[in-house]
Amino acid sequence: MYAKTTESLLPTLPAETPQASRRTVLRGSAAGGLVLGLTLVSGRGFAADGSPGGGKAVTLASNTAPPEPNAFVRIAPDNTVTVIVKHLDMGQGNTTGLPTIVAEELDADWSQIRFEFAPADVKLYANLAFGVQGTGGSTAINNSWDQLRKAGAAARAMLVQAAVDAWKVPADEIVVSKGVLTHKSGKRATFGDLAEAAGKEPVPDDVKLKNPKDFTLIGTKIHRIDYVVKTDGSAKYALDVRRPNMLTAIMSRPPRFGGGVKSVDDKDARAVPGVVNVVVVPQGVAVLAENTYAARKGREALKIVWNDAGEARSSADMLADYRKAAQTQGAVAAKKGSAEDALTSSGKVVEVEFTFPFLAHAPMEPLNCTVEKAADGSYDFFAGSQFQTIEQMVAAKYLGTTPDKVRIHTMWAGGSFGRRATPDGDYFGEAAAIMSKTDGKRPVHLVYTREDEMTGGRYRPMFYHKIRAALDPKGGIAAWQHRLVGTSFMKGTAFAPVMVKNGVDSTAVEGVSDMPYAIPNLLVDWHDAPTPITTLWWRSVGHSHTAQAVEVMVDELAHAAGQDPVAFRLAMLKDHPRHAGVLKLAAEKANFGQKLAAGKGRGVAVHESFNTVVAMVADVTVTGAEVKVDRVVVAVDCGIPINPDVIKAQMEGGVGYGLGAALRNQITFKNGEVEQSNFDTYLPLRMSDMPVVEVYIMPSMEKPTGVGEPGVPPVAPAVSNAIFAATGKRLRSLPFDFDSLKGA
Amino acid sequence: MISLKINGASHDLDLDGDMPLLWAVRDILNMTGTKYGCGIGQCGACTVHLDGQPVRSCQTPVSAATGHDITTIEGIHGKVAEAVQAAWRDLDVVQCGYCQSGQIMSAVGLLTQTPKPTDDDINGAMDGNVCRCATYGRIRAAIHQASTKLV
Ligand code: FES
């Protein structure tokens, strides 16, 4: 969710856990240590059938069980290969893609591959792009690529060495294919046969990786690892966790951001059948009950007086403030030549503004987290954990313990779109705070209702963009001055030292400050707009608004110049072959430039995010103020395509997610309170809205890059540009103001 | 006492008759395949069958479910259900998967009534099932594919 970086984002990491010496033995090994032949199903209690809990009861590790010294791959005598996945799978498919990388270098048969979510352990499972354990920024595949290739290759080398020892033949005469080792003498062994012996071999320091042209699994059609458990109801999400004697907790939070509890009368709530306890925590008031129904009833019966501190503005007030701020220059994010001079000397300046609303993530599974206290005073957390290292630290703080006493069991997550990853581990902190106020005897499952999720904050911040640009009479764009106003959600967090440089939050301006077009005079600046409203990255982060501003503006300038929108862009993309490549591919596949019937329009956009470049061509039919998006053609360059079908699915999903927001999503405030509360007021994209999506993947031999987010940014501008093509009207701000099409 | 017949098994439960069937299934019987998404009948994640008809279990009090055959995702079987699940798997429909129990229950309901649905039939039957991962294109394709096994 934030830009790739190799620096550690947290200057101080949690205390070292006591098993460091065991890992030290294996230090320097390619995979951070491998132990083959380990037969235990899991010290962490996850079933080995590829799904956490596997549809069965989750049993906890005994507190004395040693952590597993092998980091990423375990081969068992029963011939299964279990790949440890250090990332959360919230639908993007990394529980298929990451094991594919291991299986490829291992020459395993796909049918023998299983997976487990990794425990929280920053030493073994840090995201190499962040320095802490966590998932985001479309980094799962990219940061794991070398790590897992080496892990797979090292395991393969150990199996081969075991065969060499047993068969007394040279290593280079042994063939490994689909999980079987063979020798021309007729000797044959499965991985399972050799697992135990291989486990005793030293972990090789240096391993040879395959030439990508020899890949047999990567790039092929492999079914998602979760395609059965997610179609028969057996996949266990965090909300499905059922611990013995567990209580369900539902919280009341202040209606205004920055507000708090003044007084609570919980008498009626405690009288509700099934309600067991009411506790006040810094974040609000929690009702603990035997089940969700009783907890909801209990919360309804709470009488709370809130203080009215905090944000009191309405959305319109905020926008007025942003417009005012935009009258002066903000912190400079990018500067080339002199945009001001070029604009002054230019005959014709195009000046436009774009507004973007607050947005809720609305993942299908509302936020929730279970915490259970173990006999020795340590804790087990169960959640769709997306920022394990931070969550351990935050939970430990509320529980008065150390992060190593916080174990996290990562469950399937029913979507996230950024919401489950917060720099302050928000909902883990809430669950921990509630647990800290109880006697600790019963596990607590904190659940959000849909209303809690929608009114509880962590929105994509509202943004205002003002752009002034001028054409170059010789072709292209002479000058571009771009001012943004919007809230930084990085300032004040542990990520600020890396993400906020020279007063500029890179997540606020990404996609503008680094736009690919060759423009000689560019000035990008940004004003922070602080508010107590809690804001957060939202699938594709800054690109969720910057792509719309840049790609619609470029389209406007192309039309002002009387040029074809694709040709106009290509002329300014000479130094960006990946952009040019996907743009040409999408345009060709969509037959861009073809004459269309009245009321139909075709629009294009291209945008890079998270090192993946995506171009889209959208087709729309406009009837009065009604717009139907008929088709979106997508071309994507994400390096070596590991699982082409998963990439396609992420592009389809990105189109749907971005389109839903563009068509009608906004979170608005009235006197500081959120006006939307559920899917009846925050209207999601539905089946009948979904366009046909065609996806084309650029062949590539480059290191793979992410696909979870990059499918979102280009869809709104492609549709906006298509609406212009159909009607001659520009819908710049989001969500689209279709009423303005009336009489078009 | 509330008596519920779910997937062929009878359960006598001491419940408030107003409790939505969703919470009885998920919290009391710990059958978690049926999902909570909105609680107000807007998302379809909680869809179950009542005498073979898709209903939103978050909007169905347990008192209204007594005396009916309730089927959840864990209990579906037969030609239509098998065709639907097979098509879902063949086309790798799922992403996060959280909505898919409800999608499958609605799709089975649709194909039971209308073995050869048009795109409009699909919109009509499936528009109440939200998928935030936007797997709609594949759901539509999977319904058409399952249909070929039924007619
Ligand atoms: S939970 Fe019942 S319709 Fe959404």
Ligand code: FES
């Ligand atoms: S698959 Fe994620 S909500 Fe449908």
